[in-house]
Structures are given as C-alpha cells and as structure tokens.
Amino acid sequence: MSIAKILEIALKTGRVTRKYPYEPPLLTSEFRGAVRIDPSKCWGCGACVKICPPNALALRNSGKEATLEYFVGRCIFCGMCAEVCPAKAIEVTKEFELSSTSLENLKSRVIHRLTRCSSCGSLVWTEAELKSVVKSSPIAEEYAVLCPKCRKSKFARAASIRIGVGSE
Amino acid sequence: MSSVNIARALKAIKRSIWVYHLNSGSCNACDIEILDALTPYFDVERFGIKLVGSPRHADLILLTGPVTRESLPKVVRAIKAMPRPRLILALGSCGVGGGIWWDTYSTIGGFKKLEDILRENGVEVDRVVYVPGCPVRPEAIIYGILLLLGVVEQKVKKVEVVASES
Ligand code: SF4
Ligand code: SF4
Ligand code: SF4
Numbered sequence: 466m467s468i469a470k471i472l473e474i475a476l477k478t479g480r481v482t483r484k485y486p487y488e489p490p491l492l493t494s495e496f497r498g499a500v501r502i503d504p505s506k507c508w509g510c511g512a513c514v515k516i517c518p519p520n521a522l523a524l525r526n527s528g529k530e531a532t533l534e535y536f537v538g539r540c541i542f543c544g545m546c547a548e549v550c551p552a553k554a555i556e557v558t559k560e561f562e563l564s565s566t567s568l569e570n571l572k573s574r575v576i577h578r579l580t581r582c583s584s585c586g587s588l589v590w591t592e593a594e595l596k597s598v599v600k601s602s603p604i605a606e607e608y609a610v611l612c613p614k615c616r617k618s619k620f621a622r623a624a625s626i627r628i629g630v631g632s633e
Numbered sequence: 634m635s636s637v638n639i640a641r642a643l644k645a646i647k648r649s650i651w652v653y654h655l656n657s658g659s660c661n662a663c664d665i666e667i668l669d670a671l672t673p674y675f676d677v678e679r680f681g682i683k684l685v686g687s688p689r690h691a692d693l694i695l696l697t698g699p700v701t702r703e704s705l706p707k708v709v710r711a712i713k714a715m716p717r718p719r720l721i722l723a724l725g726s727c728g729v730g731g732g733i734w735w736d737t738y739s740t741i742g743g744f745k746k747l748e749d750i751l752r753e754n755g756v757e758v759d760r761v762v763y764v765p766g767c768p769v770r771p772e773a774i775i776y777g778i779l780l781l782l783g784v785v786e787q788k789v790k791k792v793e794v795v796a797s798e799s
Contacts, residue, residue, distance in 0.1 A: 485675070536730060538765045541732060568730075570789050577796045593796050
C-alpha cells in the first residue's frame with residue numbers, strides 16, 4: 466500500500482483513540498462489574514456463598530456473629546449471586562476501577578448478629594433472617610425463636626394436648 | 634543493590650514505563666485484553682507505556698493467570714531477571730486471588746502465594762498493584778498502571794458494615 470493511500474484512509478477515519486481516563490469508559494448495557502451487597506437487606510442465609518463458583522463470597526461463623534465476606538479480587542463477575550439471593554440484596558454494578566495496592570482493600574464484609582434458641586440456648590441463625598421469616602411466613606414468633614429441635618418438640622406437645630393424649 | 638528509593642524510581646519512569654507481558658497459565662482472555670490496551674484504540678503509548686520482549690528491559694510485569702505449577706519456575710526466573718525497582722501488576726481474578734482455580738492442585742492460586750515463594754527465593758518485589766476483573770477491561774489495566782504511577786486515586790477500600798436492625 467502506498468503512503469498516499471494510507472494517508473487517505475487515515476484522514477478519512479480520523480482519530481479513533483479513546484481518551485480514557487479523561488473521558489467516560491466504554492461500558493455497554495450488558496457489562497457486569499463488581500457486585501454490591503446491601504447490608505440492610507441481606508439475611509445472612511448463605512445462598513450466594515453456595516452458588517459462587519470461585520468462592521469469592523464466604524460466610525464465617527465466629528459463634529457470636531456471622532460475617533459475609535466478599536473478596537472482589539477473586540470474583541469472576543458472573544452475577545449468579547444476585548440471581549439466587551432470596552432477599553434481592555445483591556446488585557450487579559458497573560464498577561470496574563477496582564485496582565488496589567493491598568488485598569485487604571478488596572474485601573468487604575457484612576456482619577450479622579446471631580440469635581440463640583430461647584429454650585435450649587443453641588445457635589439458631591442471624592437476627593435478620595429471623596425477622597424476615599417472621600414477616601414473610603405465618604409462623605408465630607414464639608416458634609421462630611426456637612431451634613428446629615425445640616420447635617419440633619414444642620409443636621408435638623401442643624398437638625398432643627389438642628387431640629387429648631397429652632399428659633398436661 | 635539491596636534497597637531502592639521507590640519514589641525516586643517511580644518519578645524517573647513515570648513517563649516511560651516499559652512493560653513485559655507474563656502469562657502464567659491464564660485462559661487467554663486477560664492476555665487479549667492486554668493486547669487490546671496496546672492497540673491504537675486505547676493507545677497506552679499516550680502514557681509512555683511500551684511493550685518489551687524481555688523482562689531484563691522491563692520496569693513492570695503484567696502478570697496474568699493463577700500461576701500453574703508448570704509455569705512457576707519460569708515465572709520466578711522472569712521476575713528475578715527484572716532490574717530494580719520490580720513492579721508487578723497482578724491482573725485478573727486469577728492473578729489476584731487465583732480465580733476459579735484458587736484451590737486446584739495444578740495451580741498455586743494467585744499472587745499472594747507467589748509472593749511468598751519469591752521471598753523464599755530471595756527475589757524482592759518493590760510494588761504490586763492488584764487489578765481484579767475476569768477478564769480485566771483494557772480501561773481497568775490502564776487504570777491499574779496509572780494507580781501504580783500515582784496519577785489516579787484508589788477508589789476501593791475495605792468496608793465493614795453491621796447488618797442493620799430494621
Ligand atoms: S440474603 Fe442474599 S446476600 Fe445475604 S447471604 Fe443470603 S443470598 Fe447472600
Ligand atoms: S458475581 Fe459470581 S463470582 Fe462474583 S461474588 Fe457473585 S457469584 Fe461469586
Ligand atoms: S481472570 Fe478470568 S479471564 Fe483472566 S485469565 Fe483468569 S479466568 Fe481468564
């Protein structure tokens with residue numbers, strides 16, 4: 466190709482170079498960036514942790530509190546956590562300027578307080594999950610604050626009293 | 634040379650940073666994004682960034698992939714061959730945290746473990762910038778290099794929130 470021809474093409478095309486970071490990036494509507502967990506909506510149920518392919522999400526239970534940790538450095542931006550979240554607490558953002566000089570800055574945590582069974586004192590689960598269960602299903606709060614084992618025995622006792630075989 | 638004045642060195646290479654592309658077993662998507670960043674469309678030569686063919690000429694290594702066992706000795710040798718200051722950009726979710734291969738037998742799983750191995754081998758790394766993405770966008774690579782050079786501010790920070798009671 467002659468230089469005249471190249472010049473002709475170059476003049477016709479004009480400047481194509483993007484000026485980023487001095488202009489907005491080229492983000493399409495389909496682009497998925499980092500996810501954001503809304504701490505006021507999250508229950509701490511762990512569904513997102515189960516589905517996350519690279520284990521970028523982790524739920525740790527220290528006995529006093531449960532911590533949902535999101536490590537964006539390992540996230541593959543698949544959006545599956547947002548799909549499975551029953552509380553719709555996860556939002557897929559378009560954030561991609563995630564560079565950091567330390568790994569610690571790439572982590573975000575949501576800390577949940579845990580509740581204990583009001584009868585036997587064993588661990589039930591997070592306060593937020595308990596609240597949303599009481600709100601969304603026809604379960605009395607006196608049952609909801611029990612662990613599954615105590616709930617079963619309490620229900621069996623109540624049922625047996627009703628049909629007249631109970632001892633009380 | 635055991636220690637380098639990193640601030641002075643960064644100032645000296647700010648307008649002409651030479652990069653070497655080191656693939657440690659990535660799926661190739663991150664590598665294609667690096668090539669994208671080098672095209673006239675994104676034109677990283679605006680910032681004096683230039684691709685070189687040998688780590689001996691490089692100021693910065695663009696490290697992609699989760700570092701497979703097979704590539705580990707070569708990666709260590711390539712980083713060792715760099716002159717000081719050794720700057721590394723760990724690219725992609727593989728480079729930063731091992732990605733979906735973080736706990737497989739055939740990879741060492743991300744930069745953190747590589748850093749330990751480098752230290753054991755007496756190879757000091759002066760500065761690392763982690764650039765998440767799968768794959769990393771060309772803009773994210775540009776942003777990462779500019780963060781390393783101190784041109785842009787870091788946006789992410791550690792967040793810890795207690796779930797609200799309402
Ligand atoms: S409520 Fe949603 S974000 Fe919270 S742990 Fe469950 S799935 Fe994850
Ligand atoms: S987007 Fe995918 S990889 Fe990232 S946290 Fe959600 S499920 Fe995990
Ligand atoms: S971060 Fe994603 S795109 Fe990049 S090498 Fe790993 S799997 Fe491939």
